[in-house]
Amino acid sequence: MKNELKHELFHQFPILKELANKHTVLWENTNWQKETTTNLFSMQEVDEAEETLTRFSSYLKVAFPELLESQGFIESTIQDIPLIKKALERKFDVSIPGQFILKCDHALPISGSIKARGGIFEVLRHAERLAIASGKLKKEDNYVVLGTKDFQEFFQQYTIAVGSTGNLGLSIGIMGKKLGFNVVVHMSSDAKEWKKALLREKGATVIEYEADYSVAVEQGRREAEQDPFCHFIDDENSKDLFAGYAVAAKRLKHQFEKTNIKVDETHPLFVYLPCGVGGGPGGVAYGLRELFGEQVHIFFAEPVASPCMTIGLMTGLHDAISVEDIGLDNKTEADGLAVGRASKFVGKVMETYISGCYTVTDEQLFTSLGLTMDSEGIFLEPSAHAGMFGPIQLMKNGQNYLEKHHLTNKMEQATHIVWATGGSMVPKEMREKYLKFSRNSVNLQNE
Incomplete structure (x- = not known):
C-alpha cells in the first residue's frame, strides 16, 4: 500500500x-x-x-457412529454458562445483564469445530454432484450406498484440496478421506503441529508453508487449477461453505423454540463470533439476520494482530487491504483467526448485516481459557475464546450502540450467545500447555 493512501486512511478512520x-x-x-x-x-x-444434509444423514450415521443419536445430523447444543459470566464480570469489573449462553460448536461431531458445518457440507455437496453426474446416484436414493466399496473406488479418482490454518483442513480431510477422495491440505505457518499430524494420520497429504494463510490458499488454488479431477474448496469465495455455515442459524432458531428463548423487540439477541477470513462467522451471521432481522446484533471477534475483517469493512476495501498494510504482523496464538486479508465475498455480504467488530489480545484469550475451565469445566481452544469478550466490550465500550438502537433498557431481557468455534479435538498435552499459558496470563495481568 502506498504511503499516501495509508496516511489518508489513517486520517479518515482514526480507529486504524x-x-x-x-x-x-x-x-x-x-x-x-x-x-x-x-x-x-x-x-x-x-x-x-x-x-x-438431510439426504446425507443416512450415510453419515453409518460412517460416523457418533452421529447415531442425532440421526446423522451434525449439530451442537446450547448451554447456559452463568459461572463464567460471573468470573468475567469479576475479572474485568463489568456487569453483563441478560442470559449468557455458549453455542457448543467446539464439540461438533466428526471434527470438533465450526468448520464441521461448512467444510463437511462442501465435501458432501461435491461428492453428490460427482455421483449424480456419473449416473451412480439419484437424489431419491438412500445415501447409505455412498459407504460401499464401489463408491470408495469411484471417489478415489478425484482430489479435494484446501488452504487452511487448521480446523477447515481437519474437517475436509476427515470427511474427504472417509468418502474415498484424495485430500491435499495446504497449511499456513500458523497451523498447529497436532492438526497437521492428525491430517496425515487420516491419510491426507499436508503441504506446509513458511508464509501465512493467504499464501497457502493462493498456492492451493493455483495447483488445483492444473488438475481437472481436483476440486479446490476456496475459504475466501465459496458459496457452498457459506451455505453450510448458514444452516446453523435455522438449527439455532429451532433450539430457541424448544428451550423457550425469546427473540423479539423486548428480548434482543447478541451473538459474538470469532472471525478469521470470514466464511464461518459470515454464513452464521447471514442466516441469523435473515431469520431474526433487526432483533439480532452480531459482532465479529478478531485478534489484535489480525483484524482483517474489521479493517476491510471499515475502509470498504475488503481484500484490497491487509493487516500488514497498517503495520501488523498477523502473529497470534489464535491460529484459526490468523488471517491477514479478509474474504471480499463475505465482506461485501456483511456490509449491512453485522453490528460491528472488536479485537482481543492473546493474553485475554488465555485468561478466558483458564477462567472457563475453572468455573465451568469447559475447554475451548484459544481462538474460540474471542467470543467471550463480546459482552465485555459491548458493556464497556458499546453504550453509544445500545442507546442508538434503543437497547439500554432491554438488556436485562437480552440473550448473549458466545459461539465456541473449536476445542474438543485438542490433544491432552496441548490442553495442559494452554492451561499453563492461561495461568501465566492471569499472573501477568495481576502484577
Missing part, C-alpha cells in the same frame, strides 16, 4: 491508529441496516444446503 498499535477496540458498523439486502446470496441456497 488504535488497531495499528494493537489496542483492543470496538468498532461499530455504521452501514448496518434494519432491512438487509444482498444479491450475492439467498436463503434458497441455505434451504438447499439443509436438504442436502
